Amino acid sequence: MSPNDQMNESRSKTGRGRIIAVANQKGGVGKTTTVINLATALAACGATVLVVDLDPQGNATTGFGLPDEARASGSYQLLTGSKVEPCETIVPGLKFIPTSVDLVGAELELVSEGQREYKLKAALEPFLVRFDYIFIDCPPALGLLTLNALTAADTVMVPMQCEFFALEGLSHLLQTIERVRAHSNPDLEIEGFVLTMYDRRNNLCRSVESDVRAHFGAKVYTSVIPRNVRVSEAPSFGKPVLLYDIGCAGAQAYIRLASEIMDLDSVPPPVSHGGATPRQFSRASEAAE
Ligand SMILES: Nc1ncnc2c1ncn2[C@@H]1O[C@H](COP(=O)(O)OP(=O)(O)O)[C@@H](O)[C@H]1O
């Protein structure tokens, strides 16, 4: 069965896509990078993917190379009940709702409203029949924007940087997830923990990895994302790393993570010389040229 067939089959079982909030209240752990590149890898496998930039900093909006005009209508409008049509990106099959300048004020404005944590859930409902995956890039805080994301989501994905403080503060996120389950989204599940910026030569990284795996077991993806300079360069070219340099270790790791998430064993593992370019990725490679 081809990846596309598997994708169609999995969605046809439920008739709706899955909303994945990518959250961790720490900044700089790889949330935005994971959203951009995992979404791209899934789209390259034939999935229809929507990315919602819910961080007022707009790093995902910049990372997809969207012009400032695109920020006129985006996640603020979604939260305040306006109709928003996602814009195209350079990745076929991947659409995007950018951040908008007003998002900074949205948390304050929403505070006095009833049902305030359900705004995003209501706004995303119509998209569930159009997309296989909807990723929400959360801001580095556990405020009302993240609560909206967790209330709207089926699952939450947690990127963790392999550093000494990786587990610190995680209890706040887990408590917040429990609170959301108790109040606004009883079905919220953990999609998985992604280890990012991993350096195999670094003892500390390896010990953080074993701690995280000991704590969270099978919820930690087998695929880890290595620290890779190409991954950090790509946003300045307004491109996901898969379109910037598909052969680099970072791009290959995100392909592997996408394959793990789709439960596809058919996508070959990454190879150091970058030769693993599955047929499904040719569209993305072409778009990069
Ligand atoms: N695998 C990686 N290798 C190298 N740099 C990375 C990697 N992942 C993320 N970065 C860099 O780390 C910084 C923080 O990543 P980002 O995804 O913006 O984190 P967050 O969204 O959690 O704040 C960015 O400059 C990004 O380019």
Ligand SMILES: [Mg+2]
């Ligand atoms: Mg970010």
